[in-house]
Amino acid sequence: MIKENVLLAPYTTLQIGGPARYFAEAQSEKQLLEALAFSEMSQLPVFILGGGSNVLIADEGFPGLVLRVAIRGIEWSEQGERVLVTSGAGEDWDEFVHSCVDRGLAGVECLSGIPGLVGGTPVQNVGAYGQEVSETITSVRVYDRLTQRIDELSNADCRFSYRASIFNTVNRDRYIVLGVTFVLKPHGEPAIRYPDVKDFFADMSTKPALKEVREAVRTIRERKAMLLVPGDADCRSAGSFFKNLIVTREIYEQVIETAKGQGLIRSQERVPGFTTEDGKMKVPAAWLIERAGFHRGYHRGRVGISSKHTLAIINRGGARAREVLELVEEIQDRVLITFAVHLHPEPVFVGFENEDEERIRNKRK
Numbered sequence: 001m002i003k004e005n006v007l008l009a010p011y012t013t014l015q016i017g018g019p020a021r022y023f024a025e026a027q028s029e030k031q032l033l034e035a036l037a038f039s040e041m042s043q044l045p046v047f048i049l050g051g052g053s054n055v056l057i058a059d060e061g062f063p064g065l066v067l068r069v070a071i072r073g074i075e076w077s078e079q080g081e082r083v084l085v086t087s088g089a090g091e092d093w094d095e096f097v098h099s100c101v102d103r104g105l106a107g108v109e110c111l112s113g114i115p116g117l118v119g120g121t122p123v124q125n126v127g128a129y130g131q132e133v134s135e136t137i138t139s140v141r142v143y144d145r146l147t148q149r150i151d152e153l154s155n156a157d158c159r160f161s162y163r164a165s166i167f168n169t170v171n172r173d174r175y176i177v178l179g180v181t182f183v184l185k186p187h188g189e190p191a192i193r194y195p196d197v198k199d200f201f202a203d204m205s206t207k208p209a210l211k212e213v214r215e216a217v218r219t220i221r222e223r224k225a226m227l228l229v230p231g232d233a234d235c236r237s238a239g240s241f242f243k244n245l246i247v248t249r250e251i252y253e254q255v256i257e258t259a260k261g262q263g264l265i266r267s268q269e270r271v272p273g274f275t276t277e278d279g280k281m282k283v284p285a286a287w288l289i290e291r292a293g294f295h296r297g298y299h300r301g302r303v304g305i306s307s308k309h310t311l312a313i314i315n316r317g318g319a320r321a322r323e324v325l326e327l328v329e330e331i332q333d334r335v336l337i338t339f340a341v342h343l344h345p346e347p348v349f350v351g352f353e354n355e356d357e358e359r360i361r362n363k364r365k
């Protein structure tokens with residue numbers, strides 16, 4: 001079951017990454033525990049891999065065990081007005097959403113077309129078009145590497161927020177997600193909250209059905225290279241490489257002043273910003289990148305910005321992780337010089353020297 005020197009690039013949507021010293025695919029909890037026992041016996045570091053759609057893996061690869069969670073199986077249970085759905089972490093996320101929508105269950109339809117596996121979704125609380133998985137997750141079944149026990153975490157335990165949870169912050173690397181339980185609404189109305197989705201149905205006089213919303217979201221995503229289309233280099237990415245900026249009102253005002261000072265906006269114009277639930281401002285990273293002088297289709301060598309999406313850094317063919325890092329830093333540096341703010345990357349860095357990762361994550365905060 002445990003293989004040696006397995007190239008990781010084919011396991012990622014960026015198609016980048018050197019070899020894993022050891023590689024195992026766990027189709028059951030038993031296999032997962034066996035692989036972990038092997039890593040402990042050999043004192044190897046472990047990296048948990050899902051669909052590889054939110055990772056940048058170093059050209060040198062990973063010196064320990066890469067453990068891919070491939071536990072399948074979906075269970076449906078009706079409970080009065082709601083349906084509880086428990087999915088193995090290794091189920092394909094979009095196929096899972098498809099099954100829910102097919103059964104008329106509302107709650108995840110706007111998350112159609114997001115690549116990756118079910119187990120990856122709580123990690124960064126995936127979200128799109130006005131929905132986040134944290135709205136429907138009731139519990140997450142995990143293996144706790146600290147206590148070496150299987151446990152069930154409640155929604156509150158996961159401490160979800162924008163692109164964050166305990167899994168990628170305070171308890172990073174502690175838990176392995178084995179399965180996720182969602183609560184969905186039978187015959188529920190689809191969520192039509194986001195401008196792009198509203199616009200899509202602007203000419204329609206009746207309310208769109210759940211299936212129509214799923215198809216609309218997939219169509220919108222395809223236009224933005226956010227749907228995986230085989231052979232299309234524009235979506236050979238890790239999705240959005242940068243998170244939207246979340247800042248205090250004070251810093252937001254400073255960004256506006258800096259933009260005015262540099263002649264990037266007119267005196268009456270505002271930098272786009274949306275108030276978050278905790279009173280902060282969310283500024284679209286794409287706006288900052290474009291105003292800092294980059295455009296869709298910009299490239300340097302084998303890496304570039306997608307011609308359909310400013311936030312997606314793409315592998316134009318045969319690119320190396322090192323080249324991605326260089327472009328990421330070029331973008332971060334120019335945004336920093338222009339607006340005095342740091343753009344945080346969204347993907348997880350695997351196998352890099354600590355100082356490389358630290359620099360990209362926290363550069364002159």
Ligand SMILES: Cc1cc2nc3c(=O)[nH]c(=O)nc-3n(C[C@H](O)[C@H](O)[C@H](O)COP(=O)(O)OP(=O)(O)OC[C@H]3O[C@@H](n4cnc5c(N)ncnc54)[C@H](O)[C@@H]3O)c2cc1C
Nearest residue numbers: 048050051052053054116117119120126127128177238239
């Ligand atoms: C074209 C494209 C579009 C995208 N669009 C969106 C979007 O709209 N919204 C959004 O939020 N994201 C988006 N993403 C990012 C990505 O698809 C999601 O973050 C996805 O949930 C990652 O899942 P994965 O299985 O691929 O995880 P991986 O990339 O394999 O892993 C990501 C992180 O999760 C951890 N992890 C994965 N599985 C487990 C597990 N079972 N247990 C513990 N830890 C685990 C890994 O260790 C790693 O730290 C997009 C990516 C692409 C390529």
